[in-house]
Amino acid sequence: MKREQIQYLLQQHLDGTITESESALLADALLEQEGTEALELALQEMAMGSEKDPSYKKEHWEDMISGILSTSASTKKRLLPIRFLQFAAAAMVLGIIATGLYFWNRTGEKSTVDTYAKNDVAPGGNKAVLILGDGSRVALDSSGNQVLRQGTIAIHQQGGQLQYDQQGTETSVSYNTLSTPRGGQFQIILPDGTKVWLNAASSLRYPTAFTGGERKVEITGEAYFEVVKNAAMPFRVKISKEATVEVLGTHFNINAYADEAAVRTTLLEGKIKVMDVVLNPGEQAQITTGIQINRHVDTSAVMAWRYGLFNFEGQNLKEVMRQLSRWYDIEVIYEGTVPDIVFGGKMLRNINLSQLLKVLEDAEVHFTLEEGRKLIISNQ
Template identity: 35%
Template sequence: MINKPELEILLQKYINNSINHDEYQLLLTYFSDPDQSTLLDSLIMQQLDNEKFSHPEEIEALVLRVDEKIKARIPSPVAKLSLLKRFYPYVAAAAVLICCFSAYFYFGNKQSVNPTEIAFYDVAAGGNKATLRLSAGQEIILDEKQSQLCSKEEGLTYENGESVFQTGSEVQFYTLETPRKGQYQAVLPDGSRVWLNAESSIHFPSQFTGDSRTVRIEGEVYFEVARDKHKKFIVELSNGNRIEVLGTHFNVNAYENSMATKTSLLEGSVKFLNNKNKSVILKPGEQAIQPINAAVITIKKADVMAVVSWKDNKFNFEGMPFPEIMSQLERWYDIQVVYASAIPRLEFYGELNRSNSLQYIMKAFADSGVKMELKGRILLVH
C-alpha cells in the first residue's frame, strides 16, 4: 500500500505535469477507492492551498491543462479515467471561498474597481460533437460540421454519404457517445433514427440479427423507431431497466446522476420494465418515472413536446425543478454549478435557444430574479 508521503508526491507530480504513465495509473486507482476518500480529500485541499490561487478559474485552468496534457500521452483506456471529477468539488468550493473573500475585500475596504480591469467571461453553446468507438477499441472523432451518422450494410457514413468506417461481413458493435457540450444524430441499421443529447451514448450492432433489435443507452436519447412487427425494438439502460417497442417515438432520460429514469411517449406504445420485474404500458402524452432504488413506477401526463425540445435546439424549463435546470446547463455548456446560498424555488416558463451563449442564458435568469456569476467555468448561483 502506498503511504501518505508517497501519495503527496504523486499529487504534486500530477499538478506539475511531471507524472509518468505508471504513477498516473496508481493515482487513478487511489482516486477510485472509497476507503481512501478522507486522506485524498485532505491532500487535494492541501495541494490547492499551497498553490495560492487568487481566482477560481486559475484552479480549473490548471487542472484542465494538466489533465489534457497527460491524456494526450497516455493510452486512451487509461486516459479516459480523468481526475477532473475528483478535483471539481474543490474547484467549486474554492470558487465560493474566493468570491466571498473578494466581496469582503471590496465592500470592507470601500474600494472601487475599474470596469476595464474585470475580465468578461462567457461560454459558447454546445454543438455537434461525438466519438465513435469500435469493437476493436479504435476511436473515431466525428466531424463537427456533420450532424448525423448513418449505419448501412457497407459500413458507416455521414448523411452526405462520406465514409466513416467500412465493415466486413461480420457483425460489428459500435458505441456512439457525446461529451459535455455535444449532441449528435444517428440512423441505425433498421432505419430507426436517434438523437443523442449531451453526455450520452448508444451501443448498437452493424446489423440486427435474431428476433429483436437491442440497443443500450446512457444519458438522454430520443428515438423514432422504424416499425417491424416481427422484431421488437429493445432499449436497455445501465440500471437494469428496459423499454420494449415495435415502432414509436419516445424519449429516455437516464443520466447516471439523476434521481429517476424518465420515459416519455410521443407516438405509438411502449412497455417500460424496471429491474424489479415491474412493468407499465405507456400511451402518447404519458411519462413513466422510475426513481432510483424504488420498485414503483409512476405514470403521469406530461408536456412531451417540452420534454423533447432539446432535440430541436431549445431549452424548455417549464415546471422543472431548479437543480434539473442547472444540470442541463452543466452538460450543455460544460460548467460546474455552485450554490452560494439556498437553491432558488422559482418556476420558469417559455423557451430559450440552446445556441445562445451562457451569458445570454444568465441574463434570462437574472430577469426572473436569479442572480448568477460566471467565474471561469464555475457558475455561482446566488
C-alpha cells in the same frame, strides 16, 4: 431560428397548445424568417404530413402568420432595434417567477454583461466520439464528411449525422458506441433505419447489424427514438440493469441521466412496454426504486431539447442548472443555501451563456462566472 424550431412552434400554434411566451418567440422568428427558405420548408413539410387538415393548406398560411404577428406583444416593438427584440422575447420566454432581489457578483456590486462576458461560453453543438468494435475512436463534428468501413458495413458521416449501410452479408457483428460529450449532440440512423437523436452527455451502444430475433441497444443520458416497425424483430432499449423498453415501432424519449431523480420514458406515438407496464401516447414512466406512470405528461416540454430549446417549465434552480451544465459544459457550484426559485417557459439553446445570464438577471440569483467554466451561485 432553424426550420425544425419554427415547425415545432407552428405545430404548437395549430394544436392550440402554444403558450404566450412561445407565441412571442414564434412571432419574433417570423419577423426575421418570413419568406425565407427555412419558413417555407417548415410549412411545406407540415402540409405534406397532414394533407387532410385544411389548416396546413398554403392559402391559409398567410392568414395564419398574420394572426400570429398581430396577436403577439412582440409585434408592437417591430420598430425597435433587433437587439432589443431578441432580449425582450427571451425575457418573455423565461417567464421567471421571482421578486425582490437582484444579481450581485461576489464583491457585492451589481452584475452586468461586462463582468462575465470575458469568461463567456459558447452553446453546445454537433460533436461526438464514435468508438468502433476494435476500440479505435473517431472524433465527429459538424464539419465532418467521410465514410468509415467495418467489414461489409459502410458508415457515412455528413455533418451532425451518422448513417449505417450494410453492403453485403455480415458474417460477424461488432458493437459500436456513439458518445456525446457535455456540450454535444448528434443524430444516427441505425442499420435498420431507426433514427436516434442523442442529447448532451449521452451514449448509445448498438450492433453494426441487427440479427436474430431482436434489435437491442443500450443508452445512457437522453435520447429520442423513431423506431422502424418490424414485428418479427422487436426493438429493445436497455436503460439500466433493471429496466428495458420494448418496442415494435414508435416514437419515444428516454431521459436516463445519472444525476436526475428518476429515469423517464415518454411515449409520443405507438406503444411501448416499460418493466411490464404498457404506455400509450402522452404517457410517461418514471423509474426510481419502482415505477410510476404519469398519464398526462406535457410531451412538448419533454421534446423541447430535440427542437433546440431549453424547457424550464415548473423547474427549480438546480433542475435548470443541470440542463445548462450539460449543454454549456460548465461546472455549477453552490455556496450556501440554494435559492428557492421556480422557472417557467422555454428558451433557445443556440445562444452564448453570457446572453442567457443577462436574460436571467431578472431571476434574482447571486452568481459569478469564473475562469475554467465555473458558475458559482450563492445566497449572499
